[in-house]
Structure formats: C-alpha cells, structure tokens
Amino acid sequence: MSGGASRTTHLHELHVSLGAKMVPFAGYDMPVQYTGIIAEHRHTRSGAGLFDVGHMGQGRLTGAGAAAALETLVPGDITGLAEGRMRYTQLTNEHGGILDDLMASKIGDAIFLVVNASRKESDFAHIAGSIGSDAALEILADRALIALQGPKAAAVLGRHAQGVAEMKFMTISAVDVLGAECLVSRSGYTGEDGYEISIPGESAVEIAQALLAESEVMPIGLGARDTLRLEAGLCLYGNDIDETTTPVEAGLTWSIAKRHEEGGFPGAPVIQQQIADGPERRRVGLKPDGKAPVRAHAEIRGKLGETVGEVTSGGFGPTVDGPVAMGYVKSEHAGAGTPVDIMVRGKPLPATVVSLPFVERRYFKG
C-alpha cells in the first residue's frame, strides 16, 4: 500500500527471526517466503504449514438481530447458521458485484467474521453503517490469526488442543490452546485439511512457536499461500473477484442460499437474473498446454482470434508441476475442454479451459 508506514502483525518479529523475506502486503509488512515458495507449497501438501494471516480483519456481530442484519448485506444464509457452523459468503453491492468475500460463523449469540486485509476498513465501515440498532459490530483488532494447513495439521494441533481432530470442515469452536481461549475453525485457503486459529494477541507468539516446534510444521509465506489457493481453485479478492464480478459469474452460486429467490440483499435482482438466465461470462480454470506461465490480465482469445476473456490469476503450480491459471471467459467458451489462446508477450499460447480445482481438495468431512 503506498504511503504510510507498514503495519505489523503479532508475529512480525518471529518472521524476521525465522529469516523470512518480508514484503509490503495490504498495508502490512508480511513474509512472502522463508525457504522458497515451491518447497513451502510442497510441504503444506505433504506435512503441515503454519501461516500468519493476522493481517486479515476479524470482527464480531452481536445483538438479537445480528444474523438478520448481516443477511441484508450478503446473499448467503446467515440466520439459518447452526451453532458452531461457518459459512463462506460475499458482501455485495447494488450491481451484484462483490465488495469482499468473507467467512461468517455462529458462536453463541454472536456472528464471528473474517474478512480480507485489503478490505477490512471499508468492510467494517459498511457493516457498521448498515446493520441498524438491533446489532453491534465489534472489531477484534487485538486478535492474531494463524492457519495450520496440510494432511498433518490435525495430528499436530491435536497435541495442543482437545477435540480439534474430530471437528468437521466448516465448523468452529472455542478451544483452549496452551491456556489461551482461541476460536478454532476447520477451514483454510489451501485446499488441504487444516485449521484457522484466532488467538488473543498476547498468546500468538507462544502458540505459533509451539506449533513450529513440531517436526511436521514449517512456516509458510504468502507466496505459497497464493500458489496453494490457485491450485485449489479458490478466489483471491482483487484478482478473481471484485466489485465488477458477481458471485454467479465467479462460480460461487453454491454459496448463495435459497433465499436468493426472495432477495433482500444488495444486487439481488442482478444475481437472481444471472441464476435464472446464466451469466454472460464465467470464471474457469485455464491450463496452458506448454510450460510458460500466464499471468493476471493476459488476454484470452478464441481460436478465431477474437477476444473472449482475461486471466485473473496465473502462475506456476508446484503440485501440478506446471503453469495453472484462472480467468473469465464468455459463457460459450466456458465448457471444460474448450481450446483457447492466451496472449503472452504478443504471442498466442495454446491453453485449455478446465474444471477447477487443479488439485483435489482434501477437506475433513468426518
């Protein structure tokens, strides 16, 4: 972020002491890598990776009308959330575009929110200004957030916390970790099994160090976080979704509740129409046929040379061991197997539209 000093998370000194390469990200000084993106990526898919995501925004909606109030801002079903359940949804604008994507979880009388770092100020202002008097937003600025991801995550966390191994994907629970009251959810952004752990700030370093002391765990930077989520087909806000893309175009209709039929959230008419008629463009996976990576903003052409879309995320997938990308194409080109060209340095590189994800997700469903 230009201008202003970088902010830091509770784990900043730990990153520096671990030899991380630090970069500015969403106004924070964050670790992009420790040993190398490819090694960190592969370790997360085979062992367990510890990520600092404390730059993300955490908040708590309370009051009798909390769930109903949030439901006026998102197309997801919030009033129907059962205790201890977590839901992925989006804040939408009046055009059906996405202001941010977020996780909303029901814990007791409160809705716990996790939003993107780059959007948290505007999200919280938007929510606070829209929820009315039956709900109140508390911004949890002094909590840290870490993610422990990978096939060994459950075994590792199970040594430090009771009951976490049995938790199912997209559930959340208040859990004592090393004496600190944490909120542990079985969720993540890698396609692997794992957890996100919201920690009182003063306990963050101790818990992170205890997890890093386990032989299966390596610290993982934002570089591998991006390659992992790209292979898992997950959207990055600002790249793959933004105020100009709707949840339907983005392939997120699964996260929109039946209540879309009644409306009652910003952009409902646009989203209802796109669900009924099909959107004009869709987010798809793109597999370049060759070895050259394609990057965000590259033009996608049909085989007649006509522009059919644009890449929104792209790079090298270490597990795929080759280039992977996603982007938007006109719906008639969105079928899996459709051949396209992606323009890189003025040359058309052949690629194929594929179903997402590139790497099978391995969530724990019990």
Add this chain to the structure above:
Amino acid sequence: MADMKFTKEHEWIAVDGDVGTVGISEYAQEQLGDVVFVEVPDVGKSFNRGEEAAVVESVKAASEVFAPVDGEIVEVNSGLEDAPGTVNEDAVGGGWFFKIKINDASQLDELMDKAAYDAYTAELD
C-alpha cells in the same frame, strides 16, 4: 573464467574472444526466487544493447533479460527448458542463457566489474 562484467539490470556477461556468455546474477536469482520457466532467443537473432533478449519467470512474476551489448545470438542454453531451476542453483555458471557475438567490444567498458556490481547491489538492499 573469462572477464565477467555486470549490468545495472543484473545480467552478467563473460567474454571469451568476441563472444560473450550472458546470464543473470546471483543477486538477481536470489531476488526472483524459484525460477520455473526460461525463454531463450532464437540463434541468429540480433539485438541492440538494452533490448529484451530472453525471459525468466519465477513463481511470482516474469522478468526480462536484456542484451548487455549489441550482437547476434550464436548459441542458447536449451537445457534451461527442462531444468529452469539451474538458474537458481548455478546462476553464473550452468544457468547461462545465451551466447552473443559482440559487435562493439567498447560497449563492455561501460559495464561494471564484480567489485563495482557488488557495491551497486549492496546499495539496493
């Protein structure tokens, strides 16, 4: 090794007679991180100094490799196609990109020697 010179854009050129072998510096490979793709030019192609002659892609981004001098490509390191990581492992040796027949040797005088380049990169950090 023959006399090695460096550009501000972090290419190195090792001169042997009228042919220079070109790659990217240790500093550059370190900054890029894991190299996953390299595109080398066609043999026989000519470049002016400062023109984009090759491309090196890390996990995160694509970067240009510029011709350090005017000249014609006489050989390329086709091994990088299957083993781009050689650029990380041996940037100033086996990770070379291309050999260029130097048109005007006086252009080499404008490049940095190792000591000057090391001082230059120390300033960048």
